[in-house]
Amino acid sequence: MISILIVDDHAIVRAGIKMMIDSQPDMKVIGEAEDGEDAVQKALDLVPDIVVMDLNLPKKSGMVAIKQIIETSDKIKIIVLTMHEDKEYIFRTLQAGASSYLLKSHHENDLLEAIRTVSVGDAYLYPNATKLLLEDYIRKSSGTHEDHLMKLSGREQEVLSYLAKGYTNREAAEQLYVSIKTIETHRSKIMEKLNLKTRPALVEYAAKNGFLDFS
Known part of the structure; x- marks a missing residue:
């Protein structure tokens, strides 16, 4: 409940x-x-x-x-x-x-x-709120994407990209063929490396640094 x-x-x-x-x-x-x-x-x-x-x-x-x-x-x-x-x-x-x-x-x-x-x-x-935030962060992006990439492993970058796009832990796990626990572990490590405290902060960070376009 x-x-x-x-x-x-x-x-x-x-x-x-x-x-x-x-x-x-x-x-x-x-x-x-x-x-x-x-x-x-x-x-x-x-x-x-x-x-x-x-x-x-x-x-x-x-x-x-x-x-x-x-x-x-x-x-x-x-x-x-x-x-x-x-x-x-x-x-x-x-x-x-x-x-x-x-x-x-x-x-x-x-x-x-x-x-x-x-x-x-x-x-x-709600969708328009996400749009407003992404537009603002992309506009303010300082071009430091390469520096941030160096902090994360290749798999962590993939996980960050999926979570930033709104995938739940379960959906990200299905896309990457791993367990939900693995996604949770990666997310914790990402947030620790980038000194982020909340899921919204992670999404904001990803938008600002180009991870929404990461493939």
């Missing part, structure tokens, strides 16, 4: 999200918070698997709350649910440690899919 904390300053929004989530057989809302300070405290007390959080919050901004929640437990995953479709917001939330970024205008099934995806350790971004 996936446990979820909902954070939004509008009670009617929290009620709608709670009703939707609690109707699913594999997830349950275990708490609610209406401001950033309460969100951090509830996360500390309840230790949910996932926090579904708005960015515009009273007392403490969602961005600050994300960072503080991640600091309390690296096992808690954050899904940002907001009205801001801006690459700067997306970039900053991923930097802060969020695993997913969704708009409130999206279909409810997108949130449910994000919850299930994030709960198994993968990142979830």
